[in-house]
Amino acid sequence: MRHYDIYVTAKQGIFDPAGATAAAALDNLGFTGIEEVKIGKYIQLKTADEVGLEELTSMCEKLLANPVIEDFSIHADTA
Amino acid sequence: MRHYDIYVTAKQGIFDPAGATAAAALDNLGFTGIEEVKIGKYIQLKTADEVGLEELTSMCEKLLANPVIEDFSIHADTA
Numbered sequence: 001m002r003h004y005d006i007y008v009t010a011k012q013g014i015f016d017p018a019g020a021t022a023a024a025a026l027d028n029l030g031f032t033g034i035e036e037v038k039i040g041k042y043i044q045l046k047t048a049d050e051v052g053l054e055e056l057t058s059m060c061e062k063l064l065a066n067p068v069i070e071d072f073s074i075h076a077d078t079a
Numbered sequence: 080m081r082h083y084d085i086y087v088t089a090k091q092g093i094f095d096p097a098g099a100t101a102a103a104a105l106d107n108l109g110f111t112g113i114e115e116v117k118i119g120k121y122i123q124l125k126t127a128d129e130v131g132l133e134e135l136t137s138m139c140e141k142l143l144a145n146p147v148i149e150d151f152s153i154h155a156d157t158a
Binding site for chain 2: 001007008009019022025026029031032033034035036037038039040041042043044045046047048050051055058059062063064
């Protein structure tokens with residue numbers, strides 16, 4: 001079994017409405033000193049041993065991320 | 080300015096509908112060997128220097144995560 005961690009984030013310059021809303025809400029709750037909040041996805045995958053990085057990249061491009069507006073990075077989790 | 084990365088995941092035993100749907104969709108797309116998919120949040124925060132871990136924990140408990148069903152972990156990003 002293999003474990004992978006995938007991070008999906010909005011591309012540079014793409015507006016992140018969830019992050020902007022969270023930043024405003026933190027401010028409303030009285031938290032100060034917040035400069036920016038970005039909210040992306042943290043995906044944990046457990047796969048069979050034969051599933052490799054190439055296949056994971058394909059999964060991200062086709063389903064897990066939207067390559068038009070999002071970047072993703074894949075990390076093999078050796079723990 | 081400080082950078083923090085926050086990972087929000089469903090607690091052990093809490094059903095993760097987004098992850099289950101993604102796992103089924105990957106299977107439908109023809110990807111084999113998927114054992115489990117869990118989808119959480121990856122939050123990137125930029126804050127003023129005086130914002131510390133205690134305040135970030137409070138932000139997670141009050142807004143960024145739902146402590147009833149989600150775990151969160153906070154990492155200071157020194158990069």
